[in-house]
Amino acid sequence: MRLTCPLCGPRDRREFYYYGSDDYLNRPAEGDGPQAWDAYLHLRDNPAGITHDLWYHDMGCSSWLRVTRNTVTHEIHAVDAVAAPAKGGAK
Amino acid sequence: MRYSGFKVIKEGLFGNKGWKPAWRDPAPKAEYDAIIIGGGGHGLSTAYYLARNHGLTNIAVLEKGYLGSGNIGRNTTIVRANYFLQGNSEFYSHSMKLWEGLESELNYNVMHSQRGLINLFHSDGQRDAFARRGNMMVNQGDDAILLDREGVREHLPYLDFEQTRFPIYGGLLHPRGGTARHDAVAWGYARGADRRGVDLIQNCEVTGIDIENGRVTGVQTTRGAIRAKKVGMVVAGRSSQVAAMAGMRLPIESHILQAFVTEGLKPVIDHVISFGMGHFYISQSDKGGLVFGGDLDFYASYASRGNLPMVEHVMEAGMTLMPMIGRAKVLRSWGGIMDMSPDGSPIIDKTHIDGLFVDCGWNYGGFKAVPASGWCMAHLMATGESHPVAARFKLNRFETGHILDEEGTGSQHNLH
Numbered sequence: 001m002r003l004t005c006p007l008c009g010p011r012d013r014r015e016f017y018y019y020g021s022d023d024y025l026n027r028p029a030e031g032d033g034p035q036a037w038d039a040y041l042h043l044r045d046n047p048a049g050i051t052h053d054l055w056y057h058d059m060g061c062s063s064w065l066r067v068t069r070n071t072v073t074h075e076i077h078a079v080d081a082v083a084a085p086a087k088g089g090a091k
Numbered sequence: 092m093r094y095s096g097f098k099v100i101k102e103g104l105f106g107n108k109g110w111k112p113a114w115r116d117p118a119p120k121a122e123y124d125a126i127i128i129g130g131g132g133h134g135l136s137t138a139y140y141l142a143r144n145h146g147l148t149n150i151a152v153l154e155k156g157y158l159g160s161g162n163i164g165r166n167t168t169i170v171r172a173n174y175f176l177q178g179n180s181e182f183y184s185h186s187m188k189l190w191e192g193l194e195s196e197l198n199y200n201v202m203h204s205q206r207g208l209i210n211l212f213h214s215d216g217q218r219d220a221f222a223r224r225g226n227m228m229v230n231q232g233d234d235a236i237l238l239d240r241e242g243v244r245e246h247l248p249y250l251d252f253e254q255t256r257f258p259i260y261g262g263l264l265h266p267r268g269g270t271a272r273h274d275a276v277a278w279g280y281a282r283g284a285d286r287r288g289v290d291l292i293q294n295c296e297v298t299g300i301d302i303e304n305g306r307v308t309g310v311q312t313t314r315g316a317i318r319a320k321k322v323g324m325v326v327a328g329r330s331s332q333v334a335a336m337a338g339m340r341l342p343i344e345s346h347i348l349q350a351f352v353t354e355g356l357k358p359v360i361d362h363v364i365s366f367g368m369g370h371f372y373i374s375q376s377d378k379g380g381l382v383f384g385g386d387l388d389f390y391a392s393y394a395s396r397g398n399l400p401m402v403e404h405v406m407e408a409g410m411t412l413m414p415m416i417g418r419a420k421v422l423r424s425w426g427g428i429m430d431m432s433p434d435g436s437p438i439i440d441k442t443h444i445d446g447l448f449v450d451c452g453w454n455y456g457g458f459k460a461v462p463a464s465g466w467c468m469a470h471l472m473a474t475g476e477s478h479p480v481a482a483r484f485k486l487n488r489f490e491t492g493h494i495l496d497e498e499g500t501g502s503q504h505n506l507h
Contacts, residue, residue: 001398014400018390020344020503038490041502042342042433046331048393055390071345071393 001074006081007061015059021045022052022066025082048072054082093198113278114158114285119292119314123151125321125472126310128297128333130154132163132273133450133457134325135280136465137472138289144466145473148288151319153312155296159277162327162427162457167350167384169363169374170459171208171268172233175224178483178495179436180231185480186463187233187267193462199279201271202377208268208363209238209246211412213257217367221263228265236264246362249415257368257411268363270374276461300337300447307337307446323448323472328393328428330451337444341451342433342489344504347388347426348455349397351405353419355379369408373416381419383409387429387455389505397426429455435507436495439467440477440486448472449486454507 001013021044028036045051048071055065064082069075102109125141127134130152141147154160172187174180193201212221218237225235243262244252252259285291292314299311300322309318324333328345356379365372370386385405388397402424410417432438432452437460439450450468453460467481477484488494489502500506 013398018505034490042489043340044344045340046344048332051391053391071391074392074394
């Protein structure tokens with residue numbers, strides 16, 4: 001599997017660290033209760049199909065990336081930098 | 092169909108024409124007292140113990156493929172009770188006791204072989220941790236022996252003791268640990284459940300869960316609607332999809348774990364061995380193949396196949412630990428779908444919907460848990476209360492902070 005980093009181009013999967021679902025981008029607000037934090041940290045849609053997850057280009061440009069891919073076929077559909085708000089990354 | 096030595100000889104003499112199917116192939120009834128979704132190891136053992144321990148026989152197991160076609164059909168077959176945390180250790184200890192009586196219980200040869208499990212350690216810190224783990228195992232009533240380097244050498248003379256990167260300091264021997272024949276476990280439970288009147292319904296995929304006023308009333312399937320007041324979801328890697336039918340989001344992420352089998356060799360590895368520094372474990376099957384595996388591929392996947400970097404890593408770890416296996420040819424490999432929980436421990440609990448139960452989150456340790464998981468899930472479904480040895484496997488423990496993080500690696504699903 002190869003991921004096309006927006007800064008570095010197509011790179012081997014081993015350069016990247018997988019963090020988990022992009023649920024991690026929706027951090028609960030200050031004052032939100034334990035249920036919100038539980039959902040944020042633990043509960044997952046875990047889809048068999050298209051998913052959005054966070055990868056870190058550990059051995060490359062150190063970008064956090066939001067990867068759109070298929071969990072059944074391992075097809076990669078899009079790799080966007082989380083730090084680029086125009087592409088739907090972090091708020 | 093009961094098996095005996097006499098029967099084998101008789102059938103052998105008369106052309107093996109007298110064998111009958113080991114279980115019926117019933118059509119689904121319109122209603123059952125309880126339904127178990129999933130005809131894998133855990134689902135079948137749940138059905139068996141519902142019938143055996145609680146007298147519930149008007150029940151069905153619904154399996155979308157064929158019985159035992161998931162992880163019970165392909166795994167590395169390790170049976171052990173070497174857990175550290177209270178909450179886990181009593182559960183796996185109970186499971187080990189069930190394993191030890193399983194063959195006579197089921198009248199089925201599950202080839203349970205208590206050949207001994209050795210977890211190697213490679214530093215002073217790791218030795219301390221393993222000594223502590225061994226004490227917890229002994230306190231639980233199980234067995235553990237701390238071996239020094241020479242002690243390991245007596246058991247496993249073929250390891251590379253001289254390697255400089257990960258020198259072998261010793262190992263924790265768990266003599267009652269070992270392996271079993273994975274398919275036979277599914278078949279034994281299936282036959283046992285069938286004989287007690289459980290309907291095992293194959294090629295029957297659940298497509299919906301019916302809920303009225305917060306109570307489960309039945310399921311929709313590819314073979315029609317089936318009513319039941321109690322439904323258990325026991326579907327391992329597919330737990331999130333089935334729970335979503337009930338509007339639930341589970342603390343589960345599905346990951347791929349690869350494993351490998353070599354060509355058959357003469358007996359060479361007598362134990363189950365795990366390498367403490369390289370995510371590698373190995374045993375030899377009764378057919379002679381070396382069965383080994385490593386860690387997850389690390390990203391969420393349902394592909395049932397792995398990626399090459401982990402293949403390379405596992406082979407490297409094996410060669411580091413025991414270079415003698417380098418000439419063996421790998422015959423096949425596969426990737427199983429693991430229901431990874433945020434603390435590495437399972438869930439056997441009620442849900443917020445009356446009559447709907449869940450048994451999932453087995454990570455990559457589900458095989459050894461098959462007997463106790465079924466035992467405890469059956470207890471929960473029959474009585475509505477958690478079994479004492481599974482009392483901490485709560486669905487809401489992540490919210491309340493009562494986690495069971497055996498490896499201490501935090502709440503990321505893929506790190507356990």
